[in-house]
Amino acid sequence: MTATKDTWTLDETLARVGALTGIHVHVAGPETGAPEVAWGDVFLYPAGAAAPDNRFPVATIVTGDYPGFDTASDLDRAGVYRLNIHVGRDRFRDLLGYGPEGHAARRDDHDYREQDRLLPHPVYAAQAWVSVVNPGPRCGALAIDLIGEARERNVRRG
Template structure:
């Protein structure tokens, strides 16, 4: 991220919202989202807003996704839809091979990309507390979403 903000989640959201035609949904009261996801952010391209290209998760979801240790102060995780090819380029194996690699992945390591703890098999990647290294993959996920929405 290019600017310094008091809240790194806000700074990341601002970066994503600078991309063309991006809509952000922040889960909370009145959105229909479960309370466990309140504060999470979902980024969409297009009017259907059914399939995000990126999400920002701010806490663990007990029994579903606790591997990134997001309940510690100051931790959050960016998730982006990479697609099969970029996933393979980044991790050295395809999304379909994720289950065989899961045990060797540190999902709590900050500042480095890893397959999404739950949605890797759909071609998603994640990074805890991202920095500027996230920008190219955010742009990639956005471009995929723009292409899909046309």
């Protein structure tokens, strides 16, 4: 299965993210000191924050599998990427019907390859991260809104 016609391309997602107020987009590459497996991945920080200050991103876009670690979404398929968003414990519960602490018991309930569906993150769900493989009309707008919420939550925490 490759990217479906009705989902957003990576460029379309980046354009939507780029239109958000207060988000700094950082693309990993050889010049950033990122490991080669992460080249092309995107890290989204609140404006004013950047990777060198060691803050955690509010969202990421992963463009390929991390062998031996994060392969459940099968991101090495043509045109496939995954948008990941830190939503916090309460919002995670609102979105998925259970808390991040309950994900281990439900991990096998999900097809992490499914596109345009909000899912718990296959690796970081316990830390209150959600993900969407190739967002589109079904949940893309929600995903973009969740990035804005993550930014606001980060700003409130200082």
